[in-house]
Amino acid sequence: MSGFKSLSRAMFLGFLRDRGALFFTVLFPLMFLVVFGGVFGGQTTSKVTVVQVGPAPVLERAMAHGGGELAKVLRVERSDDLDGSVRKVKKGDADAVVQQQGNTLAVRFSAADQVKSGTVQGLMNSIVQASNQAASGKPPVYSLTSQRVEDESMTAIQFFTPSLLGWALASAGVFGASQTLVNWRTKGILRRLRLSPVPIPTVFGARVAVSLVVAMVQLALFLGVAQLPFFGLQLRDAWWMAIPLVLSGVLAFLAIGMVIGAWAKTQETAQTVTQAVVLPMAFLGGSFFPLDASPTWMRTLSYIFPLRYLNEGMLNVMGRGLGPASALPQIAILLGVAVVGALVAARLFRWDSA
Amino acid sequence: MEIPGSTRGRVFRGGPVPSVRIMAHTISVHGLRKRYGRVRAVDDVAFEVGSGEFFGILGPNGAGKTTLLEIIEGLREADEGEVSLLGLSPWPRNHALLPRIGVQLQASSFFERLTAREQLRTFGSLYGVPGQKADAMLEEVGLTDKADVRVEKLSGGQAQRLSIACALVHDPELVFLDEPTAALDPQARRNLWDVLRRINTEGRTVVLTTHYMDEAEALCDRVAIMDAGRILRLDPPAALVRGLDAPTRISVAAGTLAPAEARALPGADDAADDGVSLVISTRDPSAVVAALSAKDALTGVRIQGATLEDVFLDLTGREYRA
Numbered sequence: 001m002s003g004f005k006s007l008s009r010a011m012f013l014g015f016l017r018d019r020g021a022l023f024f025t026v027l028f029p030l031m032f033l034v035v036f037g038g039v040f041g042g043q044t045t046s047k048v049t050v051v052q053v054g055p056a057p058v059l060e061r062a063m064a065h066g067g068g069e070l071a072k073v074l075r076v077e078r079s080d081d082l083d084g085s086v087r088k089v090k091k092g093d094a095d096a097v098v099q100q101q102g103n104t105l106a107v108r109f110s111a112a113d114q115v116k117s118g119t120v121q122g123l124m125n126s127i128v129q130a131s132n133q134a135a136s137g138k139p140p141v142y143s144l145t146s147q148r149v150e151d152e153s154m155t156a157i158q159f160f161t162p163s164l165l166g167w168a169l170a171s172a173g174v175f176g177a178s179q180t181l182v183n184w185r186t187k188g189i190l191r192r193l194r195l196s197p198v199p200i201p202t203v204f205g206a207r208v209a210v211s212l213v214v215a216m217v218q219l220a221l222f223l224g225v226a227q228l229p230f231f232g233l234q235l236r237d238a239w240w241m242a243i244p245l246v247l248s249g250v251l252a253f254l255a256i257g258m259v260i261g262a263w264a265k266t267q268e269t270a271q272t273v274t275q276a277v278v279l280p281m282a283f284l285g286g287s288f289f290p291l292d293a294s295p296t297w298m299r300t301l302s303y304i305f306p307l308r309y310l311n312e313g314m315l316n317v318m319g320r321g322l323g324p325a326s327a328l329p330q331i332a333i334l335l336g337v338a339v340v341g342a343l344v345a346a347r348l349f350r351w352d353s354a
Numbered sequence: 355m356e357i358p359g360s361t362r363g364r365v366f367r368g369g370p371v372p373s374v375r376i377m378a379h380t381i382s383v384h385g386l387r388k389r390y391g392r393v394r395a396v397d398d399v400a401f402e403v404g405s406g407e408f409f410g411i412l413g414p415n416g417a418g419k420t421t422l423l424e425i426i427e428g429l430r431e432a433d434e435g436e437v438s439l440l441g442l443s444p445w446p447r448n449h450a451l452l453p454r455i456g457v458q459l460q461a462s463s464f465f466e467r468l469t470a471r472e473q474l475r476t477f478g479s480l481y482g483v484p485g486q487k488a489d490a491m492l493e494e495v496g497l498t499d500k501a502d503v504r505v506e507k508l509s510g511g512q513a514q515r516l517s518i519a520c521a522l523v524h525d526p527e528l529v530f531l532d533e534p535t536a537a538l539d540p541q542a543r544r545n546l547w548d549v550l551r552r553i554n555t556e557g558r559t560v561v562l563t564t565h566y567m568d569e570a571e572a573l574c575d576r577v578a579i580m581d582a583g584r585i586l587r588l589d590p591p592a593a594l595v596r597g598l599d600a601p602t603r604i605s606v607a608a609g610t611l612a613p614a615e616a617r618a619l620p621g622a623d624d625a626a627d628d629g630v631s632l633v634i635s636t637r638d639p640s641a642v643v644a645a646l647s648a649k650d651a652l653t654g655v656r657i658q659g660a661t662l663e664d665v666f667l668d669l670t671g672r673e674y675r676a
Contacts, residue, residue: 006479010465010472017467017504188463191429192520196480197452351429 003198007206015176015214025175026218029168030225036164037157037231048120049075049094050107051085056100062127074123096120157233159290161226162242162314166249167287168218170307171278173250176211177257178270186267186353194351208254215250219243236321242314245327248334249310255341256306262348281305286312306337379438380405380528380559381426386435388421388583395421396432397583403561408554410574411563412662414670418583419563420532426561427457427530439528453481456526458534462513464505470516471501474523481524488523495519495549511542515549522553529553531562535569547572567662577662581670591662598668600660601635604642607654608632611646619645631656 015021052059063076077094079085085097086108095116096109107124109117133140184190193203219242226233256277264270282288284298285307291299302308313330316322381403388396395418403409413419424430426437428444428451437444442451464473471492478488492498495515500508508516514534521529534550535543543566550573554560564570570577571591578588587594601623608631616625616634621641625634631654636642639657646652 003480006476010468010476013472014465014467183466188459189465192457192459192463192477193480194429194447195427195452195455195457196477197449198480 003196004202004206004209007198007203008209011180011207011210012213015210021172021175025168025172025214026221029164029171029218030221032167033160033164033222033225033231036160037226047073047075048096048116048123049077050096050098050120050124051077051079051088051094053079053082053085053097053099056098056105058100058105058131059098059124059127062130070123073119096124098124155232157226157231158319159315161222161231161233162318163287163290163311165219165222165246166285166307166311166314167278167282168222169215169246169249169310170253170281170285170287172214172218173211173253174257174260174274174278175271176214177207177254178261178264178274179257179267180207181258181261182264182267182270185261185350188352190351208251211250211254212247215246216243219246235318238317238322238324238326241317241324241327244331245310245313245317245334248331248338249306251338252306252310252334252341255338255345258345259341259348262345262350265353281307284308285310306334309333379403380407380440381409381561382436382438383426384436386422386425386437387433388418388425388430389433394418394583396425399435399580399583399585401578401585401588403559405559406554406557408560408573408575409562410570410577411561411580412565412567412570412577412666413563413580414565417580419580421583422580423530423532423561423563427455428452453524454527456521456524456529458517458521458529458531462505462517464513464517464520467504467506469502469504470497470508470512473505473516474519477520478523483524491519491523494522494552496545509542511538511545514538514542514546518546518549518553526558528559529561531560533563533565535564535566543569567666571662579666579669586669587665594665595660595662598660598665600664600668601637602639602660603633603635603658604639604646605631605633605654605656605658606646606651610651610653611649621645 050059059076063070063074082097082099085094088094089097089108089110092110092112095113096107099106105124105128107121109120111117184193194200223233223235223239225231227235257274260270260273260277264273284302285305286294286302287307291302291308309330313327316326317324379402381401383402384400386396386399387394397418399422411419411422421430425432426439426444428439428447431445439451440454442448444451465476468476471489474492475485475488478485478491489498489501492501495518497512497515497519500512505513505516518531518534521531531550535546538546547569550560550562554573562570562573574591576588576590577594578585579594580586589597608627608629610632611625613625613627613632616622616632619625619634619642621636621638622645623635623637625632627633634642643652643655643657646655
């Protein structure tokens with residue numbers, strides 16, 4: 001067996017037998033995917049519930065004619081108890097109370113859930129407008145069509161699969177590199193390897209190769225789980241661009257890990273610093289929530305984290321259905337981080353702990 | 355024939371060195387110096403080691419043994435001086451030399467979570483050694499029954515034997531062992547000595563650092579006593595002890611005789627009772643033993659000649675150093 005093959009094998013076995021590393025780099029993020037994908041999976045189809053007190057012909061007619069479309073977003077309950085219904089809205093069990101008084105449709109809503117209060121007012125308003133238009137006896141002059149930019153439904157799983165995978169890759173890469181480097185140095189493995197005839201690039205090449213293989217396994221696992229019918233991930237045409245994205249992302253994270261590992265004197269220090277890098281990066285790099293919905297300062301800050309580019313690139317090709325070329329800028333940035341990190345790490349590198 | 359800076363270590367088992375420059379010594383070191391700030395870790399060290407020799411470097415912690423060994427192995431660059439191993443320079447990293455030397459490092463430098471066999475096969479493969487040969491080496495250090503045990507679960511002695519096997523797996527001509535028996539229990543140490551003797555009788559040159567006197571005495575053909583970065587004496591252990599002219603110590607059970615009475619015995623130089631035993635120093639042990647025997651005072655007698663430890667203490671002083 002050549003040095004490269006046997007070193008890769010030794011490191012891969014060491015990784016497989018490290019239950020802690022396996023858990024935190026593979027299972028733990030996968031658990032997040034299951035939880036996030038499950039919890040937020042149904043969010044896009046949540047309905048608005050209104051309680052109709054007494055007869056309300058405007059609403060009844062709309063429900064009858066609006067048919068399926070309206071019933072998808074609006075559920076109507078009937079009641080004769082006004083006070084009881086208002087209490088229900090206050091408690092959050094329903095979103096609004098509706099009464100028709102003459103030609104006026106009266107809506108009472110709670111502002112506790114701003115999204116739903118907006119939806120319910122908008123819905124009721126459009127019902128009233130449509131009824132006015134119908135009462136005029138003329139055909140409508142203007143009409144509206146709408147279409148989602150993502151073609152089909154952009155559900156939570158489409159976002160969480162790439163972004164949680166990004167987090168998993170970042171922690172595996174940075175932890176793997178920093179821990180290995182400090183461990184090899186403090187245990188004298190680096191010195192021992194230096195005294196063997198194996199070329200030094202082979203030693204590091206083997207470590208990188210192992211990380212790349214582990215990353216591919218992570219990618220396959222994530223895609224496999226997320227595509228189960230329960231989660232329903234739909235991969236877009238250019239999803240395969242996630243492979244070069246993941247590979248360049250892993251190189252960037254390994255380089256960051258090498259910098260930490262070359263600098264840190266003990267494994268404890270390396271671990272603490274790695275945590276301090278990976279967790280903020282996962283939060284601000286958009287692994288746990290979409291950056292589009294976050295404040296401007298957060299979005300600005302996110303540009304310093306390489307994970308942001310990996311997440312963005314993967315989301316574009318896997319979830320949003322952009323073309324393969326859309327990932328090239330992100331790949332370039334990640335490779336740039338890898339090169340800069342490797343140069344810094346090489347400068348800080350020490351053979352032994354003395 | 356005189357090499358500048360080389361004043362000691364010229365005596366070989368086979369007689370005087372014939373021609374220093376022409377004969378290929380396995381190791382030849384001249385005028386070696388290494389400084390860390392104001393500390394002279396290695397200070398003008400020179401010696402030669404012949405082929406097949408078992409060479410010991412003995413010294414207290416911080417004497418500079420490890421630094422000296424690291425320079426010779428090629429892990430550090432010397433500030434001054436020359437090192438030649440098998441006719442080659444170890445610095446900078448010399449690919450022609452590396453397969454011919456084996457190094458066991460002080461820490462047990464193992465890949466994590468591999469079994470003893472996997473570990474040895476991995477190191478072997480770095481030198482192009484086939485797997486079967488690596489397994490044979492496992493047998494040689496008596497670890498065949500531990501082949502599938504992970505290195506983390508090996509005992510101290512087993513781990514040391516494995517690390518020695520890792521240093522020997524590619525059959526090097528020259529082996530460096532840095533304190534191989536540190537922190538081992540007495541049984542494991544004796545067991546390891548057997549392994550080390552076998553390595554040497556197979557014709558390899560062995561360089562060993564240790565701070566155990568008995569180890570150097572039991573194993574080494576020649577011993578360099580090192581302190582504060584310098585080699586203070588270099589000779590076969592027996593010659594070092596003989597050269598010391600130290601008294602023999604005869605001890606009997608405490609209270610057998612009063613110390614004053616013991617001091618008055620024919621041939622006795624001094625006597626002291628420490629509550630456990632009465633120790634009589636003498637340069638004429640037979641006279642003292644005869645006198646003790648005449649007094650029927652030989653209960654629990656032990657006669658001890660000078661050891662390497664005495665040589666060492668004589669050379670490096672007795673003050674305690676951590």
